[in-house]
Amino acid sequence: MTARASRARRTAIAVSSFVAASALLAGCTGGGGTAGSGDIKLDVMMGAQDLTDEQKAAFEADNPGIKVNIIAWDPTRLNTMLASGNPPDVAFGNAVGSANFNARGLATDLTPYLADSDVLTEDDLQPVNDAFRWDGKRSGEGPIYGIVKDWSQDNALWYNTALFDAAGVPYLSDTEAISYDELLEISKKLSVINGGTTEVYGLGMEWAWTLYGPIAAMVEQQGGSLFNDDLSEIDFTTPEAQKALQWFVDYGQSGAGPTSLNPLPDGSDYSTFAAQRMAISQDGYWFGGNFAADDAMKTVRFAPAPTMGDTPVAMSFGGAGLWIPEQSDAKDAAWKFMEYFLGGEPAEQRASSGWGLPSLKSLADKLPQEQDYQKQAYEVVQNQLQYTAPLPDSPYISAQLLQDTIDKYLQQAIKGDLTVEEAGAQLTDELNAALAQGVDQVG
Structure with a gap:
């Protein structure tokens, strides 16, 4: 992954998790169409750097009848496709921030797929995956609606x-x-x-x-x-x-x-x-x-x-992963792709590259330790695992709105236009108004 790609990843973590109620983008396609000759066209919205041409070809060779169509990850386009009822079959998303999608019934419950899989199993998932869980009222418990591809202790x-x-x-x-x-x-x-x-x-x-x-x-x-x-x-x-x-x-x-x-x-x-x-x-x-x-x-x-x-x-402030939209009509093929990407060769390669911690316990030994700084970082990570906790994730507000509103009042306090006490009070009032709207929308 390049520095440019890593910046894109950071931007991804800060985007809104709400579905945009905007006009449909012209030309949006999705939802497991036909690629020709009876093949399933599997639309996968993810970072262009996340899957190499060789990996894509290897998956298609092992899964004849499935053709992968990569759609460059774009949160605005994803929201529009979801709102139109014509989503991709697999979508990139963060575990922290998934509560709104899950509360709105936009994601597929992956629990049955995990129960039948020999590649991805619940007992092999690191706790960071629990942020993709939703029990009908809050995140962290209940069925799981996505699986993390990699993650970090982001405040280290x-x-x-x-x-x-x-x-x-x-x-x-x-x-x-x-x-x-x-x-x-x-x-x-x-x-x-x-x-x-x-x-x-x-x-x-x-x-x-x-x-x-x-x-x-x-x-x-x-x-x-x-x-x-x-x-x-x-x-x-x-x-x-x-x-x-x-x-x-x-x-x-x-x-x-x-x-x-x-x-x-x-x-x-x-x-x-x-x-x-x-x-x-x-x-x-x-x-x-x-x-x-x-x-x-x-x-x-x-x-x-x-x-x-x-x-x-x-x-973990994000926990980048994949999920399957509920309205996809190629869910079984989408799950096969998730097994490959999250538990196969791409997952092993990601772990060994040092670009994040693997979300599967079985891949922990793949983390690089060849160089001195890698060995030192590995030891710090292992010690920090005991202190790792989930970030609270409300289904009623977007990550972007939180970011923008906090930033607005911090700016005013830094400039001396507001005291910290005044900034905190106004920040609370503005965000609670937005949360009340979110409660009405989600129900």
Whole structure:
């Protein structure tokens, strides 16, 4: 996967999970049509980089009668195809954010397929897959509606030891989580600003990717929760939420890292980090896949997710995977493709590349450990598994709306137009109005 592809993946995590109620796009096709000579045309909407031509040919050779048609992943087009009742047969989606699709009955229950499969079985699924579960009221329990292809502990940290050495800052611990307050102080020491120009950022938070993810994790680490029990209301006025918002305001005002007020040109930490102009980036294990072939980046190390409280929590903010739309008329063929992509050669290749953690327990030993940084990151990951927890996923609001609204009020607080208390109150009111609409829509 290229850096461009990894940026596309981060964008995917932040998109809306709501189905757009917009006019149909001209020319949209989907739903398992005929490819000719009696073949099933299996429409698969996913990243163009996720399946090679060789893998596609191998699947078709092993499954005569099925022809795979890759549709470039596009959330707007997917929403329109779903709204038209003419969806792809297999679709890319994130486990966190799937609650709305599942609550609206748009996804197929995969539990019966798992029960009959020799390739994908429930007892081989890592717990991250539970975010694709829906019991009729909330995510995390009940039947499963999708399967993760790869995932990460997304609030963990990658850092460049060469920049730590230059600043005289001790390395981060491999086993003990640093506090967010300590992390911010370190990032200030690592920043290099000359004449008003930032030459080295101390810390990147992937601001354009997700703000909800790290803030929700910060609140959980303090023993709180942003949402109420049924995920129909959110509250940024609690002491735990206020502390998290205050940290982001302090971070934004410090100049130690990019925000939407001073964004990176490409909206992603990678190119700046790779250019050795960023000392730390809060990115998951998958970020290390960038470094395998880059000799200039062998000074990287991985560190546990920072904490804001007494409870270490490492969270997946997405969990990229595949699901089968309920209205597909080629579900059996779609399942065969999922078995191949998620449990066959493509899954083994992904695991061995270091681009994320495999969602199958049986593939854990495929993670790369040839290079020193890979060995070190592997050990950190194994230790962090005990602290991994799901990110709260409300079916009543989209990830994009959460991102945009949080960003709007953080900007105002960073500029001093609102206090953190005022920002939290207005943020709560605006998002609860949207959640109420979502409750009415989902029912």
